Amino acid sequence: MLRNNHPTPLYRQLVEVLRHQIEEGKFKPDHPIPSERGLCQEYRISRITVRQAIAEMINEGTLYRKQGKGTFVAKRKINQGLVRFVNFSKTVLDLGMNPVTKILGNDIVPADIQMARILDIPATGQVLKLTLLGMADQDPLVLYESYFPVPLGKRLAEEAARREREGIPFSTYDLYGEPSGILPGSVNQTLEAVIADDPLASLMQIRKGSAILMITSVFLAVDQRPLEFRKAMYRGDGYKFHITREFS
Incomplete structure (x- = not known):
């Protein structure tokens, strides 16, 4: 779970959690990650925090979006x-x-x-x-x-x-x-x-x-x-x- 009293911002904690799950094979390339709403409920965080984490992972090439379909795991470069x-x-x-x-x-x-x-x-x-x-x-x-x-x-x-x-x-x-x-x-x-x-x-x-x-x-x-x-x-x-x- 994410920790509110940790010096690392919540969105960065979520980034690390999702990266680890991708590396462990929980989410496969070209397969979707949970929806924003699902991540909010699972980790008890705001949608703004979730969007910030996803935006960072898209910018670094770990995730990508499909219009109307969700957010997916990118293939490893x-x-x-x-x-x-x-x-x-x-x-x-x-x-x-x-x-x-x-x-x-x-x-x-x-x-x-x-x-x-x-x-x-x-x-x-x-x-x-x-x-x-x-x-x-x-x-x-x-x-x-x-x-x-x-x-x-x-x-x-x-x-x-x-x-x-x-x-x-x-x-x-x-x-x-x-x-x-x-x-x-x-x-x-x-x-x-x-x-x-x-x-x-x-x-x-x-x-x-x-x-x-x-x-x-x-x-x-x-x-x-x-x-x-x-x-x-x-x-x-x-x-x-x-x-x-x-x-x-």
């Missing part, structure tokens, strides 16, 4: 650091969800001028484009569009096909090593916010105009030879990223 690489399957498994990767495309396409420069191939050359969809419990989370020099791309695409057949979740980072005989030595990345157009929204099962976090990466071998140019598009309602920075 994947909280991923930007300093070290963590593979897709481990990230999803750590949240207790089932990771799946689907190959959406494996094509040899002409390289445009920018791609040729990034991958250090002739301007009239070709690249292998590998498109992957990463899912958690069958919900799309991230779309990978990767471009490789063709010889390397073919080897990695074969490994990707094997993993898909065997039901092994992966991102392109997991394809390096033994299959290719190459390990990335470093990666240059850029993070930006974009909005989903119609094709991307349909693929990711979100509304057109929804927030997307896009990380553009250039993977380099130990000798600084370019290996891969990748665009990874993460659902804004499914991911958040963090980084620790030091003052100089």
